[in-house]
Amino acid sequence: METLRFKLDDTEAVVRLEISPELDAFRGRLRAFIAEHAPGVKPKAGVRAPEPEQIPAIRAWTAALFEAGYLGAGWPVEYGGRPELAGLERAFIVAEEIARARTWDPIGAGPLASNAIIEFGTDEQKQYYLPRIRSAQDIWCQLFSEPGAGSDLASLSTRARREGDEFVIDGQKVWTTNGQHADMGYLLARTDPDASKHRGITAFALDMRTPGVDIRPLREITGTCDFNEVFLDSVRIPADRVIGQVNDGWRVANSSLGHERSGVAARGADLYRQLDDLLALADGLTVAGRPALEDGGVRQRIGRLAVDIHVADLMSKAAQSRMIHGTEQVADTPLVKISFSEANLSAAELGVSLQGVDGIAVEGDPGAYADGWWQDAFLYARAYTIAGGANEVLRNVVAERALGLPREPR
CATH class of the missing domain: 1.10.540.10 (Acyl-CoA dehydrogenase/oxidase, N-terminal domain)
Incomplete structure (x- = not known):
């Protein structure tokens, strides 16, 4: 304990x-x-x-x-x-x-979609979609973010106009993880362009095989395609695929996101795994003819990182405790995400640094340590400081909403 x-x-x-x-x-x-x-x-x-x-x-x-x-x-x-x-x-x-x-x-986004369907879906939607999510017959993707609506999601501009028993969707989504594998999409689109930006948005269940859906993988600096752009060109969705009420999609989306909290628990395990890998790396490499782990400077760097990891894990555990007991605070999730992403980035930077000149060797290069795992982790780690809300934006959330500091000038 x-x-x-x-x-x-x-x-x-x-x-x-x-x-x-x-x-x-x-x-x-x-x-x-x-x-x-x-x-x-x-x-x-x-x-x-x-x-x-x-x-x-x-x-x-x-x-x-x-x-x-x-x-x-x-x-x-x-x-x-x-x-x-x-x-x-x-x-x-x-x-x-x-x-x-x-x-x-x-x-995929099955957990988010199921949360929305359970709380807001019709009986017919529950009977059809939930068994397919349970059996993994349907993999879902999340069609929220857009090129001009990332941290400020309510600014989304993808339009959905009603035509009889269908909605016609036009727009573009981006940063769609696993979009290339998805059978279904949990889509937000603007159905009332004259309403304020948090109103007039509707949630839909989109069959990704519908004509007019164009999925284009994005190749990243890591060389892999984890994200996608999704273009929607006159895509027709039956009106019975609306999740919840028309123009109430902002509430549907926020409720489903609020239910999905389990990811906070994986943060500490991820970081301690990184720490174990760093210790093994330092023990296997040499500095001046000795294992790097015997070097005082290396031990100090790993020790400082171990402190950051332990603090990040304790912050995560404290947030979990408050979630369980219904005393969650506004700053909990942002602070856990910030501390995790920055400790994770520090771990990846240290893993590459310990390899010296061999740190430039990537997957497939002769002599690459662990076939370039650390180099890939380093290139990917910066994404964690942006995805799920950029750390700079989350610091503003903590300052303004948790500490009551003056709002940043807009």
């Missing part, structure tokens, strides 16, 4: 981080399940799109997690929910153990 104490306005708060025997047993069963069923170790760091040949195994893995109750436990019982396995504590453990095993999370 760990106890975290901090002060706010001269009031001491105590967070006790402890796991019950029941949850310990749950973790043990989960680890055994992952060892038996997981589709292998992810070859690259970060939230990456798999290769097409890996998709069948990931679909089977996702379906197995649902069937065992490790995913979807909080769903309504009639759609496969398992109340005895529900709860944020268990969801956090599942996310943490998947990260610790270095295996694949279920890919």
Whole structure:
């Protein structure tokens, strides 16, 4: 058990981080399940799109997690929910153990779409979509961000106009993770251009095979295509694919995002894994004829990073505790994301730096350490400081909404 104490306005708060025997047993069963069923170790760091040949195994893995109750436990019982396995504590453990095993999370936006459908969908939508998400027959992607609407999502300009029993969609989405593998898209589009920007937005379930949907993978600095642009040219969506009410999509989207909290638990496991890898790297490399780990300067750099990682993990655990007890604070998620992304970037930078001149060797180059894993991680790590809200924007959120500081001039 760990106890975290901090002060706010001269009031001491105590967070006790402890796991019950029941949850310990749950973790043990989960680890055994992952060892038996997981589709292998992810070859690259970060939230990456798999290769097409890996998709069948990931679909089977996702379906197995649902069937065992490790995913979807909080769903309504009639759609496969398992109340005895529900709860944020268990969801956090599942996310943490998947990260610790270095295996694949279920890919796509299925969790977000299912949250929206369960809360706002019609009975027909629930009966059709939820079983297909559980079986991984449908992989979903998230069609929210646009070239001019990233951190300020409410500025989206993709239009949807009503024509009889259909909506006609025109616009462009970007940063669509796994769009090239998706069967369905959770789409936001503007249905009332005269309304204020947070109003007049509608949520849709889009079949990605619909004529007029053009998916174009974006090749990144890592050399891989994890994101996509999606162009929508006179795409027709039946009106019964609206999730919730027309012009109420902002509320639908925010509610579904608010339900998806388990990712915060994977942060600490990811960072401690990086730390283990750094120690192994430093032990295997030499400085002046000795293992790098015996060099005082190297040990100091790793030690400073270990402190940052431990603090980031404690911040994550404190945020999880408040989420579980319904006392979540505005600053929790932004601060966890900032501390994780910057510690992760520092770890990747240190991993490349320790290799000296060989740090420029990338995947496929002769002599590349771990076939360029650290170089790929370094190139990808900067993305974590931008994705999910740029750290600069999140610092403003903390300053303005949590600390009550004056708003930044617009």
